[in-house]
Amino acid sequence: MLTAGIDVGAATAKAVIFQDGKIIGYAIQPVGHDIKLVAHETSKEALHRAGLSISIEDLDYIVSTGYARNSIEFANKTMSEIICHAKGAHFTIPSTRFIIDMGGQDSKAIEVDQDGNIINFAMNDKCAAGTGRFLEVMAHILQVESMDEMGPLALKSNEPCPISSTCTVFAETELVVLRAGGKNRNDLIAGVHKAVASRVAAMTANLNCNPDAVFTGGVARNTGVKKYLEEEFEREFLVPDEPQIIGALGAALIAQTQLLK
Amino acid sequence: MANYYDKLFELCGFEYEEIEMERPRIEASFKRLEISPEDMERADSWVRQNHDISLEGVRKLLGAWLKELIDLVLARDEGKKIVYYGFPAILGPGLMLSASSEDIFVSAPDMVLDHTMGQIFNKLNPILEAGEINGLPPGHALCSLWQAKVGGIAKGMIPVPDFALASSYYCDMGSKADDLVTALYGVPMAYIDGIMDSQWGEYPEYLPERVHYLGTQINQALEKAEKVLKIKIAPGAWEKSRKSSQPFRDKLVRLVEVMKADPVPLSIVDLELLEALSGSSTGRGIQEGIKAMDILIHELERRVEAGEGVTEKGAPRVMIRLGHTSDPRVTRLIEETGLAVPLTFILGSWGGVKVNPKGDYNTPGEIIADYELAGGYYYGTEGQIKFYERAAELMKLDGFIAQYLYNCRPVATISHIQKKYLQEKTGLPVLSLEIDNFDSRAYSADSLRTKVETFAEMLKSNKR
Structure with a gap:
């Protein structure tokens, strides 16, 4: 079960790839003028760091969050960043x-x-x-x-x-x-x-x-x-060790929950 | 002969004969309001996007607002003596003046401009900007309602009134804005001062001295109105005005009953059209509102019977304070997150949640004051907060969205205690939401969405 969380905020875009209860890759990139492009590029980099040579669309479920959450076309679901941060922080520090x-x-x-x-x-x-x-x-x-x-x-x-x-x-x-x-x-x-x-x-x-x-x-x-x-x-x-990706991690966790429903 | 605005008026519930009859007045008012054929496409899509035009009752309500607008713009040309009052209103004095003479036109012009130039034409900002350059500058935490009123007068869209009833019983900014209108245009005005403060734990009781004080203020304002407008208020004016507006209140009570259904059958955006009309009109809007409600209640009862609604059955139910008066998108986003809104604070205060007045008073002012203090709205913090508490049970609520304007002292200053009290007493979550209900330039729907979406998820999770 391979999921991703994409958090596109005001300053940076974050992507987390999640598999079997673990983060297997993540990436952070500055947000430029093209939201859709940065979401794609950040996800691609996270997949690369996870050692996966697949495209983002091949993942089982994707949840987007952050201010640009509704602009991420490849996401299966959107969720507010407050919920994602709560889930991500709780997962990292129970x-x-x-x-x-x-x-x-x-x-x-x-x-x-x-x-x-x-x-x-x-x-x-x-x-x-x-x-x-x-x-x-x-x-x-x-x-x-x-x-x-x-x-x-x-x-x-x-x-x-x-x-x-x-x-x-x-x-x-x-x-x-x-x-x-x-x-x-x-x-x-x-x-x-x-x-x-x-x-x-x-x-x-x-x-x-x-x-x-x-x-x-x-x-x-x-x-x-x-x-x-x-x-x-x-x-x-x-x-947390990487505090900037907690929202994206929460989104990936919610994606996992969606798959298990 | 058809004209460029006919389709919009039909969309807003006008019959063809009504358009024909109103045509010269529509054209005269549109000229003054700077509404041209180029505005029609935007208005048409704005109305369709934000209002449930599949309901004839909703279309008729939009029409009632348009009629109020036309009446307001042309009041001077049509030889009326014009009285303005502020929102939120103690409606009694306005209703009495309206009932005393057909030559008197009483209006809350800011609310009329918001609901028409904002909600129908999406063209309010130039009026607000005119208010800003005519004495109510931006960045000074000034209420946009007053900017709309001053801006509308400054642009020549609405007439300079003959008399103003300053709403200093509730909001000190209103009376200062009316001071400005007096300074700029020499408008005589009467201040109606009241006492909002009360001992915590006193509600629903209130001291007779408070009724006497507010009542005396109202009586003095009416006396001044008689002198300035050269009219005589008939002894039975209060009873007459109550009688003519009673069907409006009765239907509001029925509507509140209908809104208890699950799923909720009507969008809060459309409910707000009615609610604001109840607090902004002493003239045609009341009678037009009664007709629209007859149709609307029937349509909604059919929806309830069919199990239809605007949100999913079982959706978490919240009460909000007040919808956005000029930008319906901001209110609509609450429902877009999957929350049902069966009631607003102001509608509830008209429709069945209130306590009864004491009934121990004889002068018109005191009778009105007694009525208003019992309603809770003008009682003070405790009256308002207890109102929410009672509404939780009445409407089977799952939470509250207590919006407050940062620049509105009566509302902003109670937001903290309101949240704390309601959470402790009802056990229901409260979202304190900073928003400007009269002006969407400082807050966009998108910036509010994160908070409302999170709150909606919280409530959904609580219901699981």
């Missing part, structure tokens, strides 16, 4: 009860039961604060190569600068003013990370952050955000 997923343009908090079923969830609305995009904008201002590289720099700070603006555009201005005022760069970076964590924590006011808490999505690779999330929630967050 003790998962609470998940923070932070992607390119959204962040989600998900409360799950012992079987990985969603009990409650929250997702950012139209605002980019608390997302990967917020970090990318700030990385650009602070001349750090990438969002991931900001994390270790944030950890070097002992006195994070408070960033009070909740709007990405206003926070950008605030950062420029603070920088002009001679603030230490690592303190600014740490302030940015603390602001992101704070926004996400505010979003989860109606949810129970029970252990084990898991951090997924592309931003989960950022050690600075992890640190400040743990401060905000006063608990440890576990990060």
